[in-house]
Amino acid sequence: MSLFAHVVDAGSVSGAADKLGLSKSVVSQHLKTLEQDLGVVLIKRTTRRQFLTEPGKRFYESCKALNQIAADAWDNVQAQQSEPEGQVHITAPHALVETLLAPVISKLMRQYPGVIVKLTCEDQHLDLMAHNIDIAIRIGASKDSTFRQKRLGVFRDVLCGHPRFKTVSLEQTPYVANAWEGESISHQLVSGNGESMMFRPKVSCITNAFHSTVSLIRSGAGIGLIPSFYLHNELPDVTALLPDESLPENPVYLLTPFSKHVPMAVKVCVDALSVHIQEQLLIHNG
Template sequence: MTKLKQMSIFAHIVEEGSVSAAALKLDLSKSVISQHLKALEQELGVTLIKRTTRRQNLTQTGEAFYQSCKEINSIAKGAWESAQNSQIEPTGRIRITAPNALMDTLVVPVIADLMKKHPKVKPELVSDDQPLNLQKHDIDLAVRVGRSQDSNLKQKRIGEFRDVFCCAPSIRQKDLYDLPYIANSWQGRYIQHTFESQSGKTKVYEKEADCFTNSFHSCLALVRSGAGVGIIPDFYLAHIEPELVPMLPNMQLPQNPVYVLNPFSNSTPLAVDLCITALEERLRNRLA
């Protein structure tokens, strides 16, 4: 690292025309610049610059060495500018995970809009109803229901939704406890829901699940077919009614908070920031 720094300083000395001018350019003292040049020449065992009180000239070796040093500075400058420009125009890969229901209705429309506005962004979407480890799966942004206990992740609440206890219209008149319960695997085997009416009256539903699936879409398809009852997010139900209807239309379940998580401890990439803002806005507008 010291050698690279000395080579960079040497290129600046040549380009600025003197040690003094290079010191001014780099905001370093003249003595520091001189020490780096002296150390570089001693390490190489050659003279790079012939200096007098009035001027400096490169030796033949110094001229050849300068060309390489100039390339190092050019590469470093290009890398620096590229990193900074990524915060002006979003570019590159962004890997996002979300539960299936939120991926379909929340994330996909946001990403489609982002791709139209910023064609250099390369999204990778991972739908999974189970929360993925962000480091293990190289995730840049995760959308989750409920707050994560992982203190190493940055997280922000972007909104909320309600699950709706649903069934197919053909079985709506049947007794609630006579109908099989279709559960997503994250719910567990023993189901308990507490409903509340606008007047404050509560109702508790308790039942052992009759059918398990590890996919929201499988759960949705089973409930749609009339195989039983299950919970569907309100924003998703709004797009498929009257195929499914609320089993208890005058009562509702508690709000589910939605969070976004990312593993970036310092500056968040621009593409991730843009996604978070758009996801929050879309959820605030109830995914219209």
């Protein structure tokens, strides 16, 4: 009923889908189910326009009132809440936590003691609805169009290793791979003058955790990829092996399942994370 009112207000299914942050197919299916349950046609549609039937006009008034009641109830609760409180579930890849998330989460905890942050570190893309996740920080865009996603910036991975590897042929050097790199690994490196080369490493070790990869690289077990922003931590025994060559950019996105009426605790976390991550990525890419 709520979606039906939004479709009427927006003038089309696609317009309502965009406003609500849902896919067009989801809105269409709900509208179809509603008409089947009622046993009447509410909207007649052509390729260019939609028209309310007589039953649809009467039903719309009730559905519009329902939406207004829900919006008023939400606004009243929000107005009574002077401070953000409640649990906010955040997920992010391991590599992003130490530099991009931990400082801002620490600040949020001090600023809003009523907010409880649940942080799930996971390199795989978790299902936001299945795991009840409020905010996801991801590397790469999401294919799920039902969620709002905001591009925060980019970073590049850097081919790193112990300084002793600077004088060794990289093709024959042991490579420590992150599990997300897959089984067949190849990296395109581009020089400052635009020339590109393909680097196909000799994989000798595969890890499923970012910090394990860093520890193995530091110990001299092999070479591997470390994000540019993480190198600003001045890691001992680690150096960029090809400082004049660059790997492709990795975009970072923030996703949330909320499109309207975002809980105050989630909103303050979204705002703080967005600002901090954007600033850090800009600094480390500057």
